Amino acid sequence: MLVERKEIEKLLVLTAALESGLIDALGESARTPAEVGRLASTDERATRIVLDALVDVGAVDSAGEGGRQSYRLSAEGRRRLLDPGPDLERNSLLHQANKARGWLELPHVLKHGAPKERRRSAGSLKSFVRTMAEGAPEAMDEVVERVLAYSREGNPQKRLTLLDAGGAVGHMARRFRERGAEATLCDRPEVLEEAWEYQGEGAAQLNFHPCDFTEELPPGPFDVIYLGNVYHIYGPATNAEVTRRVFDSLGPGGSIAVRDFVLGRSGRAPMFAVNMLQATEEGGVWRESQYREWLTEAGFEDIRIIDLDHSDNQLVFGRRPH
Numbered sequence: 619m620l621v622e623r624k625e626i627e628k629l630l631v632l633t634a635a636l637e638s639g640l641i642d643a644l645g646e647s648a649r650t651p652a653e654v655g656r657l658a659s660t661d662e663r664a665t666r667i668v669l670d671a672l673v674d675v676g677a678v679d680s681a682g683e684g685g686r687q688s689y690r691l692s693a694e695g696r697r698r699l700l701d702p703g704p705d706l707e708r709n710s711l712l713h714q715a716n717k718a719r720g721w722l723e724l725p726h727v728l729k730h731g732a733p734k735e736r737r738r739s740a741g742s743l744k745s746f747v748r749t750m751a752e753g754a755p756e757a758m759d760e761v762v763e764r765v766l767a768y769s770r771e772g773n774p775q776k777r778l779t780l781l782d783a784g785g786a787v788g789h790m791a792r793r794f795r796e797r798g799a800e801a802t803l804c805d806r807p808e809v810l811e812e813a814w815e816y817q818g819e820g821a822a823q824l825n826f827h828p829c830d831f832t833e834e835l836p837p838g839p840f841d842v843i844y845l846g847n848v849y850h851i852y853g854p855a856t857n858a859e860v861t862r863r864v865f866d867s868l869g870p871g872g873s874i875a876v877r878d879f880v881l882g883r884s885g886r887a888p889m890f891a892v893n894m895l896q897a898t899e900e901g902g903v904w905r906e907s908q909y910r911e912w913l914t915e916a917g918f919e920d921i922r923i924i925d926l927d928h929s930d931n932q933l934v935f936g937r938r939p940h
């Protein structure tokens with residue numbers, strides 16, 4: 619079998635339950651379909667059918683029978699869909715479902731070369747930017763350690779000024795900050811509003827700079843500029859220009875660190891390129907030779923590309939000469 623049907627159905631029924639409010643209506647309690655329907659403003663018959671399907675996928679437990687049958691989130695369901703913590707998948711499931719909507723439009727992209735114009739709703743913006751923060755902690759920590767190691771070569775105690783460009787809710791910026799860097803987060807203004815809420819009291823520890831990095835970067839100069847998963851959003855001309863802009867915003871000896879799926883080195887790169895096909899005008903995944911060209915042309919030296927141990931993508935490093 620090429621495709622496991624059950625996984626697709628599981629994703630769609632879980633995200634329907636999240637989007638329509640069934641999961642939050644269950645919360646911590648045991649409830650009948652009628653009670654869930656009242657709280658979520660959903661149809662009772664449809665609610666019962668979906669709750670039974672959620673039992674089938676292990677997200678919900680049920681007890682009793684007939685009119686007295688009640689449902690509550692299982693321990694797994696609470697851990698994956700409700701409770702904050704490293705196992706929470708809520709936003710990434712919603713993001714996967716939003717992606718699936720785009721993938722269903724691929725025949726249009728194939729015909730016309732670009733996706734239909736779509737506006738991101740406030741809900742999908744939230745789940746998109748928060749999905750980034752739901753990545754595996756060990757993968758994020760590895761990136762932070764490797765970026766700091768490259769940037770501090772020859773000066774291990776240096777307190778670094780770091781710009782996280784396209785840093786979403788600041789999940790990486792916060793980690794860099796916790797490892798001693800003075801971190802500035804730059805992203806689009808509407809994303810920084812989400813970041814402010816996501817960071818809570820930690821927001822005061824970060825600098826926030828609304829930006830469109832294809833137009834301008836904060837002036838710096840910074841010791842490190844980190845760009846995680848942003849080169850796949852844009853085409854070669856924009857990436858070349860962003861790389862030059864990064865060079866200009868670094869001090870002498872400063873480092874660029876790009877995290878992305880490098881074609882030819884990441885097993886996930888070809889499928890990820892399809893995702894960019896449905897989501898962007900000209901994004902994609904790029905080969906090592908392409909990254910080397912962008913960095914070299916911008917003036918960077920000591921260019922290195924490494925495979926990460928905890929995720930199927932790469933880090934690309936370069937240094938502005940002293």
Ligand SMILES: C[S@@+](CC[C@H](N)C(=O)[O-])C[C@H]1O[C@@H](n2cnc3c(N)ncnc32)[C@H](O)[C@@H]1O
Binds near residue numbers: 783
């Ligand atoms: C795929 S997410 C990556 C988030 C984070 N860097 C990571 O690796 O987890 C891309 C982020 O880049 C931001 N972004 C994309 N284009 C941008 C631009 N031109 N200016 C500022 N931010 C941008 C998006 O808003 C989003 O938060």
